[in-house]
Amino acid sequence: MGKPRSTKEIPLPIPTARDWGELPEDDLDLLASYRDYFGKSCEEIQSRFSRAPIAMVDGIRWMPLRPFVFYIRCLAKFVMSSPINESTAPDLASSFLRLIEEKAQTCPAGIRANMGVVREAVKYVSENQALFNAATDVYGDFSAHGSEIERLLGGI
Structure with missing residues (x-):
């Protein structure tokens, strides 16, 4: 199956320190997310999605709303358009689907802000399991x- 075409979207600036808000010293997940992502463009983090997909997707999970909106868009575009790394592709695809399922329930505003590209990426991944070399x-x-994610997205 060919790569999907991206839908029209409004460009977003890279999240600022203000967008990240206060970083409590005891919130290790948020601190790690900030360390991995702060100040970085989509292009700058793409290679990390391939090298360490589970950790990088997990980092998006802990972000405040504004950084989440920016970086979930980066991730969605990445899963649809980047060359497949056979050793990490299954983890990337699975982690992406699980994150979207979780955030559709816990952060609908973050998903709603990127609904077009998120839906497109979920459809692409869910229809191309073999391409991602992900054993069922x-x-x-x-x-x-x-299908479950699409059901959840329909309620947002």
Whole structure:
């Protein structure tokens, strides 16, 4: 299946320190997210999505709203348009679907802000499990996961 075409969207500036807000010393997840992402463009983090997909996707999970909106868009575009790294692609695809499912329930505003590209990426990943080399016995059925996510997105 060919790569999907991106929908029209409004460019966003890289999140500032103010967008990140206060960083409590005891919030290790948020501090790690800030360390990995702060001040970086989508282009600057792409190689990290390939090298360490689980950690990088997890970092997006802990972000405040404004950085989340920016970096979830980067991730969604990355999963649809980047060359497949056979060793990390299954983790990237699975982690992406799980993050979207979680955030559709816990941060609907962040998903709503990128609904077009998120839906497009979920559809692409869920229809291309073999392309991501993701064994169903390990990663589950991406199409079933995609259907559940689409149901959740319909309620946003």
